[in-house]
Amino acid sequence: MTPERRKAVWAIYVWCRRTDELVDGPNSSYITPKALDRWEKRLEDLFEGRPYDMYDAALSDTASKFPIDIQPFRDMIEGMRLDLWKSRYRTFDELYLYCYYVAGTVGLMTVPVMGIAPDSKASAESVYNAALALGIANQLTNILRDVGEDSRRGRIYLPLDELAQAGLTEEDIFRGKVTDKWRRFMKGQIQRARLFFDEAEKGVMHLDSASRWPSWHRCGCTGRSWTPSRRTTTTTSPSARTWARRRSSCLYRPRTRGRLFRHEQRKAKRSRRSDVIFFFFFFLLSCHPTMIFAGCCIYSAICLPYTCRGI
Ligand SMILES: CC(C)=CCC/C(C)=C/CC/C(C)=C/CC/C(C)=C/[C@@H]1[C@@H](COP(=O)(O)OP(=O)(O)O)[C@]1(C)CC/C=C(\C)CC/C=C(\C)CCC=C(C)C
Numbered sequence: 336m337t338p339e340r341r342k343a344v345w346a347i348y349v350w351c352r353r354t355d356e357l358v359d360g361p362n363s364s365y366i367t368p369k370a371l372d373r374w375e376k377r378l379e380d381l382f383e384g385r386p387y388d389m390y391d392a393a394l395s396d397t398a399s400k401f402p403i404d405i406q407p408f409r410d411m412i413e414g415m416r417l418d419l420w421k422s423r424y425r426t427f428d429e430l431y432l433y434c435y436y437v438a439g440t441v442g443l444m445t446v447p448v449m450g451i452a453p454d455s456k457a458s459a460e461s462v463y464n465a466a467l468a469l470g471i472a473n474q475l476t477n478i479l480r481d482v483g484e485d486s487r488r489g490r491i492y493l494p495l496d497e498l499a500q501a502g503l504t505e506e507d508i509f510r511g512k513v514t515d516k517w518r519r520f521m522k523g524q525i526q527r528a529r530l531f532f533d534e535a536e537k538g539v540m541h542l543d544s545a546s547r548w549p550s551w552h553r554c555g556c557t558g559r560s561w562t563p564s565r566r567t568t569t570t571t572s573p574s575a576r577t578w579a580r581r582r583s584s585c586l587y588r589p590r591t592r593g594r595l596f597r598h599e600q601r602k603a604k605r606s607r608r609s610d611v612i613f614f615f616f617f618f619l620l621s622c623h624p625t626m627i628f629a630g631c632c633i634y635s636a637i638c639l640p641y642t643c644r645g646i
Pocket residue numbers: 344347348351352355437438439441442443445446462463465466467469470473474477535536538539542549550553
């Protein structure tokens with residue numbers, strides 16, 4: 336991604352994270368619909384160029400540089416309002432609307448920043464639909480990953496009608512017992528999430544070429560790289576815990592981060608080595624004052640190059 340776009344996505348991410356923290360963070364028990372109304376007023380102010388703090392200013396700057404629309408941001412706040420009172424979802428349609436609010440909106444927010452490839456033959460609507468699908472797919476994956484955590488907070492996002500069809504009850508969810516019924520149910524839920532990832536993947540190649548990698552990675556990492564391929568006939572799909580473990584093991588970590596870390600490690604090792612050699616010489620030579628000068632010359636000849644390279 337270009338630096339401008341990267342900064343813009345970060346600004347959107349920070350706003351989304353702060354919005355999510357209002358209802359999922361440490362102070363969520365104090366949040367009220369009125370507080371969300373005030374948060375929405377701040378959103379309108381920042382879109383009109385009147386940011387409240389430096390984080391709002393980053394999004395305000397993004398709104399002045401990219402054709403982002405305020406509506407997906409408003410809709411995400413609407414999703415947080417739902418989370419204040421709604422803890423059950425009777426059907427997938429109900430759950431889909433929630434996923435649109437809290438996650439599909441992320442795709443709609445970010446496409447104007449990432450840009451559609453100038454030579455793309457796809458309609459803008461199809462690209463936005465793919466972006467929406469990636470958000471939905473990510474949220475469905477999160478819901479399947481967090482069944483236990485959500486149930487401990489009294490929340491069941493899984494559609495109740497589908498649970499009943501699978502012979503499962505709310506009590507089964509709160510009990511957290513992994514049975515064959517549960518495995519069969521989860522396999523169906525996972526397959527549906529995969530369909531949304533498939534939908535999203537179709538759209539990634541229509542993004543501006545500089546923006547495909549992070550989106551592709553978000554598709555592939557949370558969707559394809561560890562979902563069983565269609566050819567394998569798994570008798571039991573991985574449990575939600577397995578999905579979570581695999582997902583967290585393949586979260587997108589830029590390769591450069593690994594390279595930088597190894598370089599820092601080597602640098603630290605070199606400077607430690609030259610320090611040890613220095614103190615060894617200094618200790619030996621400090622026993623005989625006239626040797627200190629000679630020792631410093633030897634140290635400079637042997638160790639200084641290491642130390643300089645370490646810097
Ligand atoms: C390039 C790129 C991937 C940009 C997206 C970055 C961005 C703005 C992410 C915002 C995520 C966020 C914090 C949203 C707030 C609400 C929320 C928590 C949504 C759920 C995310 C979960 O976040 P996380 O993985 O950290 O899980 P926990 O908080 O620990 O539970 C969601 C699951 C939504 C995430 C949605 C996306 C990543 C959708 C991104 C879609 C695109 C980038 C569109 C790509 C375009 C095409 C054409 C496919």
